[in-house]
Amino acid sequence: MKKILLSMFMILIMIGVAACGPSDTADVGGETDTSGGEEADTSGGEADTSDAKEDGGTLYFYTWSEYIDPDIYAQFKEETGITVVEDIFGSNEDLLAKLQGGATGYDVYVPSDYMVEIMIELDMLAELDQSRLETIGNLDPTFTNPPFDPNMGHCLPYFWGTTGIGYNLEDWDEPPDSWAYIFDPELASNFSGQITMLDDMREVFGSALIYLGYSAGTTDEAELAEARDLVLGIKEHLYSFESDTYEDLMLTGETRMSQGWSGDIFAAAVEDENLWYIIPKEGAVMWVDNLCISADAGADPERLDRVYQWLDYLNRADIAAQNTNWVWYASPNAAAEDGILEEILTEPAIYPDAETMERLEFLGNVGDFTETYSRMWTEIKAAD
């Protein structure tokens, strides 16, 4: 009997640990959240109207990790009384799978370009009423009519960047300005076992296709097969396929070169000035992450009201500048440029010149052809 008591006691202690843990807040805005999960659960489907009048209510922001200056949540709360709760997803595909499964309750998502196209097609997004955004004029005209979302019918661009080559200045007299340094087996063998590529089907094919002179979103099987063989040819020289920590690997000297995203490598360059990033001369994939309204929030005027306040706030010149200075990606917000740090603004890796912009390309959605991509990607990954 004593042993039963013992085990009960241990369980109680676990509960004790749970209760004593940082007791504050599922809400990042400020005020202590009283009921944590339960509240989230009930307000998941319909906004809880009872509190809404007094404290401005809650907005559920489904985004990438560390993709916003956390101070902005508190500032927004102070200004509007609205509490923003941040939940995170790890990839565009995770987001899609979750929404396809029927998840609701989130107000604003942050998908990338090609995913916006898919999500619009699958009726997951509400339409954007631009007249409700006072700050709509702040945006750079380059981004106001993107191919994946004509005339910003659904989403507001948030941050953007490119996929190029990260390298170590110590290794090069002239920067490696061509994809050949990764895709040519002879050149790649100079850094055999010290190169990483993204663990991302579309990005790997995108860069390989651009190197071969094809479209990054090709739907031609022969072209794609050529790209596959190209990657298979240099697989033995790759350290790994890595999307998350490749810049850390470069910082610790474990690897010397990587296919990577501009912002990641530039953030690493802050810690080690020998790291640099280049958009190869053949061109590169460009991406834009967007603020999109969930279909279920779009059907609820009260939630929608909070959503527009939030989008308007993030798109304000001073807030967008503050955010950019924290995130270190390029902002599509032209009005914000006055407030953005000089070193970000003048960095061609972040803000490329017009001539480089010409060589950038969106991945685009490939529809049914995804099956072929997927199979060839498996062929690459499974090869010995």
Add this chain to the structure above:
Amino acid sequence: MAIEPRTRRERITLGVLLSPGLFWLIFFFALPFLLIFIYSFLDRGKFGGLVWEFQFDNYIRFADQLYIRIFIRSIIIAAITTVICLLIGYPMAYWMALQPSRTRNTLLLVIMLPFWTNFVIRTYAWRMILARQGQINQLLIALNIITKENAPTYLNTNGAVILGLIYIWLVAMILACYASITGLDRSLLEAAQDLFANPVRTFFRVTLPLTLPGIISGSILVFVPSFGAFVTPDMLGGGKADMIGNLISQQFGEASDWPFGSAISTILMVVMLFGTLLYFRGLRREKVQS
């Protein structure tokens, strides 16, 4: 061992014991699983949705040497992991069972503690240890066995994946064996010792057969999750040694091909279900024979 519930009361007891578990498993597992089963006969929509046309294409697609090779590789990796876990875990559980009963529960707790951190962080720690500049190489350099220039990396190999899987699932093996070994009747062991005199023979003739249930459970607890693993092959295998788990998660993720992912999942479950049942049977028969 098991008894037939004869009286009405026994039948009620059995019902009470089973019903909460059955309710949960049927309602929150079997019914949802029907969805996966149905999906496996559908077609992928243009944008990754489902097209409700029944067909067998997804199963036919799997019969492809590319996928079969991944399947076999996963079996081999999981089998190696299981055998090593058993070889390390069983003696460990035995050692724990030999300790005074007072300290046993504490030892058990101490075994589990490392796992109350976070798996990503633990796997990261292994990445550090195995890396080119990691602690293993730092040690080897200090011992003058290798030089800094030719230090290899142990990461991104099948070996690293197996090590990672052992690290995660060894505890399951120890737990299962421990639960079984501490349940042994000591007097039986002592009698056996008198009979065989040789402790090695005592072990193989008596102890081992008696603790087979623990070995069976432990092996299943290690083999099955290792077989379907995909985070470990990603993080320690560098995405260069994909297993069947990666293939499945890719279908539900990047490929947005739920029907194909469902079909592979279904195939995997059928194979595993028969595999474990055969394994149970085989071991039981062996036990009866010995």
Add this chain to the structure above:
Amino acid sequence: MTDQIPSKTHQTQLRLDYLAKGYASFINRLKQLFFNGYAGLVYLFLYAPIILLVVYSFNESRFPTYWTGFTLQWYRVLFDDHLVGAALKNTLIVATSSTIISTIIGTMIAIGVERYRFRTKPVVDGLLIMPIIIPDIAMAIMLLVFFKLIKMNLGLYTIIIAHVAFNISFVAIIVRARMATLGTAMEEAASDLYANEWQTFWRVTFPLLIPGILGGALFAFTLSLDDFVITNFTSGPGSTTLPVRIVGMTRRNITPEINALSTLMLISAMTLVPLSLWLQRRAKMS
């Protein structure tokens, strides 16, 4: 001179006996030493990465490769991080609730299946093994769709339900391993004594099952604490857990802040060790 003096041969015999005994105990001790050393190595294997992550939670550099200097800054960062705090809270709520529920239900079903023979047993066996066999991602997707179908809003509840669904099986398999070894002899003897089945169960069977149940509960707690894939898909707005948060963080920077968090979690878990010792001693005394 007394006649009790043993003969010379007898003396030799005694000495030999003594030596043999000494040799045997020496071998035994050597064996024990070897065995203890082996156990030590296993513990070292389990703790090596843990020691590393604890040490590097005090390291100045963001990278746990080389030691660059002592700092507490990562702990400061951690205490200021409300997002991680909220995630930790969610994680502990989920892990504790799902462990309690699944341990009770899992133990019950284990006893039922192991003790009685009935016609549908193979079906129950299969049903019990399936949540272990299924690929995580398939279980995640099917539960997500299912929750939507039965109009349950996603949140902490749905995560707990999902965790219980896989933990029942893990608890049951460990408890069954324990029962299968125990056999029914003890229980039969006891039932002669007590006559009452209920009493037999609580006084004899249950205490014997405790190691299995405890093991199962610990295992369930661990699995729940670490689950990423299923949680990721069954969580709703405001119910992000620690593994989901940490996996998300790897996308940008994973900092020793997480090492610091792991260290604190480890320390609070370690307070359980002396406590369990103390409780056991008390239990023994009374």
